[in-house]
Amino acid sequence: MIQFIAWVVSLFCMLAIAFVFVFVALKSGQRENYEPIVKKWYKVRKVYGISLVVLIAIVSVYTLRNLPYNQPVYGKGIEPIVVGVEAFQFGFDISQREFNVGDSVEFDVTTADVTHGFGIYDEDMNLIAQTQAMPEYTNTVYITFTKPGTYQILCLEYCGLAHHIMVDQLVVKE
Amino acid sequence: MGANTVLKTRNNQVxxxxxxxxxxxxxxxxxxxxxxxxxxxxxxxSAAAFYQMLTIHGTGMIGAAALAGSAVMWYFLDHYVNLSKKIFNTNLICFLIGVVMVIIGVFSFEYASGWTFLYPLPALSAGAWGTVGALLYLGGMLLIGVGFLLLFIDTGRAIIQKYGSLGKGLGWDVIAGKKSELDAPPAAVVASTMVTIVNISALTAGATVLVMNIINVVNPAITFDPLLAKNLTYAFGHIFANSTIYMAVVAVYEILSRATNRPWKSNKPFLIAWTSSTILTMIVYPHHLLMDSVMPKWILVMGQVLSYANGLPVLIITAYGALMIVYKSGIKWEMPSALMFLSMFGWTSGAIPAIVDATIVVNHVMHNTKWVPGHFHLYMGLGVVAMVFGFMYYLAKNDSSIQTNGMDRFAFVVYLLSMLGVSGSFLVSGAISTPRRFATHIPEWMGPAQFGAYSGILVALALSIFIIHFVRYLVVRRKALPTTGRAQQGMI
Structure with missing residues (x-):
């Protein structure tokens, strides 16, 4: 869902930019005195600039409300299942691999050697959450499983020649 | 004759x-x-071959963009300040020796850490490569970095000598109202000052983390803080890669201004934008660490907000300025001006996926997918590369009598469409969660990769045609220079 929104928003903005560039290119054959153009379009720029700043402020406030670094269930008095993950070249040690639908899980992720990624993919191979596995540090990623199925864990940070086959699985039951 | 010789030699290295x-x-x-x-x-x-190619591809592209960008910047900056040719030369020598070391390290000693050489991967390869390969690669990168560091120290020296300080090179006295806009430093000097500041910072960070890695490779018992190393790596990588467009954009200012016969003035908004870019470019790199929850949360939040803000100078000032200067200008489109105009489209449109991905909740499901290369293939492939080749056409036009032909215009169209194809294929891959830096794909991820590959072939063909034009110019120039001194015209 988020990927779809990101794609649509990006495509819309890029097409809008393309439209403006094509429009200006088409108008470039005409010749007019530059001074009036500067005067007029500096005024427009002021409005355009302020609009962009306001847009950034609104989008920032909206998207920063719920950060993935915060576990929402703690606020509701529910304790998540805490799962320890240690990545290594080229696999994962995961303290628990089976869950039930509705389980809120906190994955505490670290690594025994180099930096790895810990990406959780749903059954349709959509990436639904991730964090980095870093030596000497423990990063945390939270997820509440809403659908049963077999979830894939992929390493999402290049870690050596077998990086692409560093895969594991989680099972979520009804 | 003496002056001609000096100018010709300088031009030769560019x-x-x-x-x-x-x-x-x-x-x-x-x-x-x-x-x-x-x-x-x-x-x-094989996986080994794939990741070696991945390493050389990233290193080579950033290196080539930086080498070309610095040539563009040096060419124009040299009109305004007194640069050292020896340092310019030294940088090229360091670059070439460094490249040879990198190539030997990768292809002869199978070194494959990716161009980000994320600590402690260079030392812990799981048996894939050894100490010699790692040292050749890291040493080569360090040598290349030292060369560029010397170059930017020299550009800083020359700017300070002429304008009094780097602040004045950015036009701070004009912003403060102490000096008239009419006396503001030219766009090429302002941009070069920005690049000097950000790259000296970036290269210092890069050299530091390279030395840390080298020490760790030589003696794995000596370790470093991985989070510090990661911060230094991305501070270096993000800023240095980003700076290539700021080096090359100098050509946009000069070429579009001349092609339209309209001035690109260093007014206050322009100067403020460049000062903003200077600061923002240096501090937005934490958007590469959004998936490291151990980072202080406020830094990650700032990583998002500042990344948004970093889009403003180009969207409001630079690209807008390019559009304004071209609008109803009666411009006669030629390859240099067309490529410069296109580069501004590549820059602005390429910034969009980056801004979107800098949103923490988006990054949570798109970080390290192919969305990220989607952004920088558009940004660099249609931004920096268009500027560099546009500048080549500009040099060829100024220095010689050779004309562009239908093939060049055909290549322009092919380049535009195929580069959109490459970038689009990466963005689509990212949107369907395809991980980046994967030697193999599941069947669902293969379609966009194939489309990207075929588009990439067309990009290579188009750029080869651009290069052929430049080679034609080199041949003509070689014959014509001693008698006509045309190279000098290109320098003035």
Whole structure:
């Protein structure tokens, strides 16, 4: 869902930019005195600039409300299942691999050697959450499983020649 | 005669750096195409070969963009300040020796850490490569970095000598109202000052983390803080890669201004935008660490907000300025001006996926997917590369009598469409959660990779045609220079 929104928003903005560039290119054959153009379009720029700043402020406030670094269930008095993950070249040690639908899980992720990624993919191979596995540090990623199925864990940070086959699985039951 | 000789020699190195960069870019595209074909299931490639190509592709592209960008910047900045040719030369020598070390390290000693050499991967390869390969690669990168560091220390020295300080090179006295806009430093000086500041910072961070890695490779018992190393790596990588467009954009200012016969003034909004870019470029890199929850949360939040803000200078000032200067200008489109105009589209449109991905909740499901290369293939492939080749056409036009032909215009169209194809294929891959830096793909991810590969072949063909034009110019120039002194015209 988020990927779809990101794609649509990006495509819309890029097409809008393309439209403006094509429009200006088409108008470039005409010749007019530059001074009036500067005067007029500096005024427009002021409005355009302020609009962009306001847009950034609104989008920032909206998207920063719920950060993935915060576990929402703690606020509701529910304790998540805490799962320890240690990545290594080229696999994962995961303290628990089976869950039930509705389980809120906190994955505490670290690594025994180099930096790895810990990406959780749903059954349709959509990436639904991730964090980095870093030596000497423990990063945390939270997820509440809403659908049963077999979830894939992929390493999402290049870690050596077998990086692409560093895969594991989680099972979520009804 | 003496003056002519000096100018010709200076121009020679600019030309040499451009042709090296052009050829390297095409060679790196070939590696890119091979990797995409492997991901698309069209050819078989061993994991070792794939990741070696990945390492050389990233290193080579950033290196070529920096070498070409610095040539563009040096060419124009040299009109306004007194740069050291010896340092310019030293940088090229360091670059070439460094490149040889990197190539030997990767292809002879199978070193494959990716161009980000994320600590402690260079030392812990799981048996894939050894100490010699790692030292050759890291040492080569360090040498290249030292060369560029010397170059930017020299540009800083020259700017300070002429304008009094780097602050004045950015026009702070004009912003403060102490000096009239009419006396503001030219756009080329302002941009070069920005690049000088950000790259001295970036290269210092890069050299530090390279030395840390080298020590760790030589003696694995000596370790460093991985989070510090990661911060230094991305501070270096983000800023240095980003700076290539700020180096090359100098050509946009100069070429579009001349083509439209309209001034691109260093007014207050322009100067404020460049000061903003200077600060923001240096501090937005934490958007590469959004998936490290151990980072202080406020830094990650700032990483998002500042990344949004970093889009403003180009969207409101630079690209807007390019559109305004072209609008109803009666411009006669030629290859240099067309490529410069296109580059501004590549820059602005390429910034959009980056801004979107800098949103923490988006990054949570798109970080390290192919969305990220989607952004920088558009940004660099249609931004920096268009600027560099546009500048090549500009030099050819100014320095010689050779004309562009239908092939060049055809190549322009092919380049535009195929580069959109490459970037689009990466963005689509990212949107369907395809991880980046994967030697193989599941069937669902193969289609966009194949499309990207075939588009990449067309990009290589188009850029080869651009290079052929430049080679034609080199041949003409070689014959014409001693008698006509045309190179001098290009320098003035």
């Amino acid at each position: 030309v040499l750096q451009l042709i090296i960069s052009g050829v390297v870019i095409v060679a790196m595209i070939v590696f890119g195409v091979i990797m995409l074909l492997a991901q698309g299931g069209v050819i078989e490639l």
